Amino acid sequence: MKAVCWERTNVVRVEDVPDPSILNSRDAIVRVTSTAICGSDLHLLDGFIPTMKSGDILGHEFMGEVVEVGRDVGNLVKGDRVIVPFPIACGRCFFCTHDLWSCCDNSNPNASLAEKLYGFSPAGLFGYSHMMGGYAGGQAQYVRVPYADVGPFRVPAQLRDDQVLFLTDIFPTGYMAAENCDIKGGETVAVWGCGPVGQFAIRSALLLGAGRVVAIDTVPERLRMAADAGAETLDSLHDDVFERLRDMTGGLGPDACIDAVGMEAHGAHLDYWYDKAKTMVYLATDRASTLRQAINCCRKGGTVSIPGVYGGFIDKVPMGAAFNKGLTLKMGQTHVHKYLPRLLQHIEKGEIDPSFVVTHTVPIDDAPAMYKTFRDKRDGCIKVVLKPH
Amino acid sequence: MAVATGRRVDPGRLEGQLWNQSDDYANIDVNVGRIERWMSMLAGGALAAYGLKRRSTAGGAAALAGAAFLYRGTTGHCNVYRALGINRAAGHATERGTGRIADRDSNTRQKLGGRRGIHVEDAVTINRPVAEVYRFWRNFENLPRFMQHLESVAMRDEGISHWVAKGPGGMKVEWDARIINEVDNKLIAWQSLEESMIAMAGSVNFDETPRGTRVRIHLQYSPPGGKLGAAVAWLSGEEPSIQVREDLRRFKSLLEAGEIPTTQGQSSGRTGDRR
Numbered sequence: 001m002k003a004v005c006w007e008r009t010n011v012v013r014v015e016d017v018p019d020p021s022i023l024n025s026r027d028a029i030v031r032v033t034s035t036a037i038c039g040s041d042l043h044l045l046d047g048f049i050p051t052m053k054s055g056d057i058l059g060h061e062f063m064g065e066v067v068e069v070g071r072d073v074g075n076l077v078k079g080d081r082v083i084v085p086f087p088i089a090c091g092r093c094f095f096c097t098h099d100l101w102s103c104c105d106n107s108n109p110n111a112s113l114a115e116k117l118y119g120f121s122p123a124g125l126f127g128y129s130h131m132m133g134g135y136a137g138g139q140a141q142y143v144r145v146p147y148a149d150v151g152p153f154r155v156p157a158q159l160r161d162d163q164v165l166f167l168t169d170i171f172p173t174g175y176m177a178a179e180n181c182d183i184k185g186g187e188t189v190a191v192w193g194c195g196p197v198g199q200f201a202i203r204s205a206l207l208l209g210a211g212r213v214v215a216i217d218t219v220p221e222r223l224r225m226a227a228d229a230g231a232e233t234l235d236s237l238h239d240d241v242f243e244r245l246r247d248m249t250g251g252l253g254p255d256a257c258i259d260a261v262g263m264e265a266h267g268a269h270l271d272y273w274y275d276k277a278k279t280m281v282y283l284a285t286d287r288a289s290t291l292r293q294a295i296n297c298c299r300k301g302g303t304v305s306i307p308g309v310y311g312g313f314i315d316k317v318p319m320g321a322a323f324n325k326g327l328t329l330k331m332g333q334t335h336v337h338k339y340l341p342r343l344l345q346h347i348e349k350g351e352i353d354p355s356f357v358v359t360h361t362v363p364i365d366d367a368p369a370m371y372k373t374f375r376d377k378r379d380g381c382i383k384v385v386l387k388p389h
Numbered sequence: 390m391a392v393a394t395g396r397r398v399d400p401g402r403l404e405g406q407l408w409n410q411s412d413d414y415a416n417i418d419v420n421v422g423r424i425e426r427w428m429s430m431l432a433g434g435a436l437a438a439y440g441l442k443r444r445s446t447a448g449g450a451a452a453l454a455g456a457a458f459l460y461r462g463t464t465g466h467c468n469v470y471r472a473l474g475i476n477r478a479a480g481h482a483t484e485r486g487t488g489r490i491a492d493r494d495s496n497t498r499q500k501l502g503g504r505r506g507i508h509v510e511d512a513v514t515i516n517r518p519v520a521e522v523y524r525f526w527r528n529f530e531n532l533p534r535f536m537q538h539l540e541s542v543a544m545r546d547e548g549i550s551h552w553v554a555k556g557p558g559g560m561k562v563e564w565d566a567r568i569i570n571e572v573d574n575k576l577i578a579w580q581s582l583e584e585s586m587i588a589m590a591g592s593v594n595f596d597e598t599p600r601g602t603r604v605r606i607h608l609q610y611s612p613p614g615g616k617l618g619a620a621v622a623w624l625s626g627e628e629p630s631i632q633v634r635e636d637l638r639r640f641k642s643l644l645e646a647g648e649i650p651t652t653q654g655q656s657s658g659r660t661g662d663r664r
Contacts, residue, residue: 005658015658024648055659090646106642109650136655
């Protein structure tokens with residue numbers, strides 16, 4: 001079968017690899033009909049996530065048709081059309097049974113690697129480094145899905161692939177980011193990063209009752225997409241973000257700030273170049289200028305919610321600001337399983353149509369070129385869907 | 390969580406009886422001086438590491454020589470000195486015996502005491518009822534399903550079991566063990582029979598906690614090949630405490646998820662794996 005493989009930093013290729021097979025009795029094999037490139041895949045392309053190996057199959061946003069099930073998968077049959085959550089979860093450990101699916105205790109075969117860096121191991125993820133399990137991903141024609149009796153989620157035939165595909169990651173991720181803001185009605189939420197996750201965070205915050213959303217980015221088409229959803233926009237290249245947010249909120253600051261950028265923040269300020277220099281000589285691993293700004297801009301007693309991915313260490317976190325303003329920081333890989341029924345309902349009722357975010361749909365053979373188009377934000381690229389067949 | 394009172398047996402006491410360390414452990418002639426032992430360990434470690442890295446005949450020889458120095462350093466016993474009748478260990482008794490297990494005191498505890506034995510403790514919490522966890526472990530034949538170094542365990546009558554393990558370098562190690570302590574849903578302890586080729590003992594405590602069943606394991610054994618074997622195993626990355634942690638992780642997965650997570654056999658674009 002064809003699969004998108006990571007070769008080394010800056011190089012992904014489409015390779016011809018063996019078809020996957022059932023390895024455990026709770027596995028299923030899914031024939032992939034649609035798969036997407038995630039912003040977090042760009043961290044892999046750029047070499048920001050450790051423990052990748054040449055030849056690893058990428059991809060954690062995918063859906064398709066069940067073609068084979070292991071003997072302990074009682075709830076799926078061949079032909080079921082499913083989306084598959086990006087965290088792999090057993091469904092039975094303490095964490096899964098407490099709706100902390102991305103913290104599953106049993107799904108990472110390389111837990112000891114993750115424990116070295118994080119103390120304890122999070123769940124295994126599809127196509128996201130060996131520290132996160134080393135599972136082959138879904139940017140391929142077929143994929144093996146472990147714990148298939150728990151993860152895959154059936155979707156109705158009347159909804160198109162591009163309307164439900166993003167239930168695998170970015171829609172729940174944006175939604176959890178907004179939910180973490182503890183919105184009760186009428187709040188002002190500032191969102192840094194208007195990539196796909198930021199777009200869903202903006203729409204989710206409004207769905208949850210935020211009074212006002214301010215979207216911050218530098219890319220015009222992304223700001224336009226945010227404005228389409230009803231957000232006010234700031235261009236962080238030209239606007240003084242702190243002063244503008246302060247003005248817009250009558251001197252209070254936003255009630256909640258969402259960092260939908262993560263560890264590869266870009267910026268024009270001094271601290272960006274400071275981070276860039278440090279990461280280049282491995283004194284730090286992640287660039288954190290967005291997080292610093294979000295903490296600084298947030299009102300006293302507010303919440304900073306972080307759906308953007310961080311992998312290692314960051315420097316110069318304004319801990320004093322966070323502490324003395326009494327901020328709440330919430331973050332983590334998304335507990336996708338928890339949100340699926342709720343979010344499917346929003347789609348079915350027509351309250352949101354996730355396909356708005358797609359700018360490019362291409363055959364899987366074009367994946368290597370599209371990784372770069374997406375990373376460099378060329379050609380108005382916001383979200384890429386790959387068609388493997 | 391403390392052990393609840395009012396139970397039939399206090400496992401802490403049982404454990405104390407089983408695990409009280411005796412200071413009488415130096416079953417090996419110490420005939421090498423202290424500074425010399427340190428130097429032996431350092432030189433041996435370096436030599437063995439160098440040899441293992443080279444992966445050639447010469448490298449193998451260097452590794453073996455290094456291992457011999459390591460043995461000399463860790464045990465304080467030098468066969469060459471012994472053959473020559475030299476003893477540089479001032480103040481160390483040398484009349485304690487030959488270091489072989491079988492002809493010493495018949496008590497397994499003593500055989501395993503101190504430096505002669507490898508001693509590992511670890512714990513894991515499993516989101517299953519204590520009775521189920523206990524029952525699974527009590528059937529020793531289940532142990533090879535998650536203990537990677539065990540090939541098989543066969544239950545025989547009257548609490549006797551036959552164990553087959555994979556030793557270093559593909560060597561097969563076998564022994565018989567007897568259950569020496571057992572409290573339903575609370576404790577299992579076993580030890581090898583006198584005539585076994587290796588000495589080992591183990592105990593597992595089971596406690597109910599608000600997070601599930603806490604399993605605490607104690608393992609002690611004389612490694613195949615003695616301290617030397619342990620040093621070689623350590624150099625090749627087989628650290629007993631890491632092995633036990635991985636085994637307990639697999640045990641937890643097996644009981645909670647019904648299977649052990651794996652990626653063995655999945656496809657990738659690595660050379661040799663491509664079509």
